[in-house]
Amino acid sequence: MPKGVEYKHTINIPATKYYLYRFEDSLTSVQFKFVLQSVDKHLEYYVAQGKGDQVTIRTLVDSYRAKLTLQAVYPDEVHEQTTEFTEGAVKQVTINAYERDPKARAACIDKYGSICKVCDFNFEAIYGSIGKGFIHVHHKVDIATIGKSYQVDPINDLIPVCPNCHAMLHTGKPAMSIEKLKQIIDSSNT
Ligand SMILES: [Zn+2]
Numbered sequence: 001m002p003k004g005v006e007y008k009h010t011i012n013i014p015a016t017k018y019y020l021y022r023f024e025d026s027l028t029s030v031q032f033k034f035v036l037q038s039v040d041k042h043l044e045y046y047v048a049q050g051k052g053d054q055v056t057i058r059t060l061v062d063s064y065r066a067k068l069t070l071q072a073v074y075p076d077e078v079h080e081q082t083t084e085f086t087e088g089a090v091k092q093v094t095i096n097a098y099e100r101d102p103k104a105r106a107a108c109i110d111k112y113g114s115i116c117k118v119c120d121f122n123f124e125a126i127y128g129s130i131g132k133g134f135i136h137v138h139h140k141v142d143i144a145t146i147g148k149s150y151q152v153d154p155i156n157d158l159i160p161v162c163p164n165c166h167a168m169l170h171t172g173k174p175a176m177s178i179e180k181l182k183q184i185i186d187s188s189n190t
């Protein structure tokens with residue numbers, strides 16, 4: 001699992017839970033991501049075999065991934081917003097799931113690049129190679145207006161922003177518009 005490769009032998013649910021629990025504890029978050037990738041591949045393999053979906057495991061992987069993303073993204077809000085495991089029950093994550101969706105994120109960054117669309121901050125330009133590709137993705141659509149059949153459109157609904165601008169966008173509920181935040185920056189710079 002830590003190599004991120006597919007395994008074909010199905011591990012039962014309690015064992016998978018135990019492995020993930022131990023790996024999360026003993027590995028770095030980068031290594032743990034490979035473990036999750038490996039489980040993902042196994043799930044795909046399992047589905048491809050026509051054996052149906054392993055819902056419990058998938059939910060588990062999703063919540064670990066959400067937890068990882070939150071830790072990477074909002075280190076000081078993890079306390080409030082993290083996914084917690086309490087006696088096997090998974091509490092709901094409160095931040096926008098569309099901003100955590102890896103596929104949608106990747107499509108958005110492919111289109112717009114990883115430079116903040118509010119203030120033009122470029123992590124690679126400032127931090128060098130460790131900042132390459134680092135950016136938050138903000139979901140512009142108000143969650144309250146989203147119906148059940150909503151599918152995120154990575155090009156029209158998502159936008160790359162730096163963590164500072166992202167935090168400022170979310171000072172309001174619903175989040176402030178990109179244009180509005182740009183105006184605020186402009187007016188405070190004059
Ligand atoms: Zn910014």
Ligand SMILES: [Zn+2]
Pocket residue numbers: 096099137138139166169170175
């Ligand atoms: Zn956002």
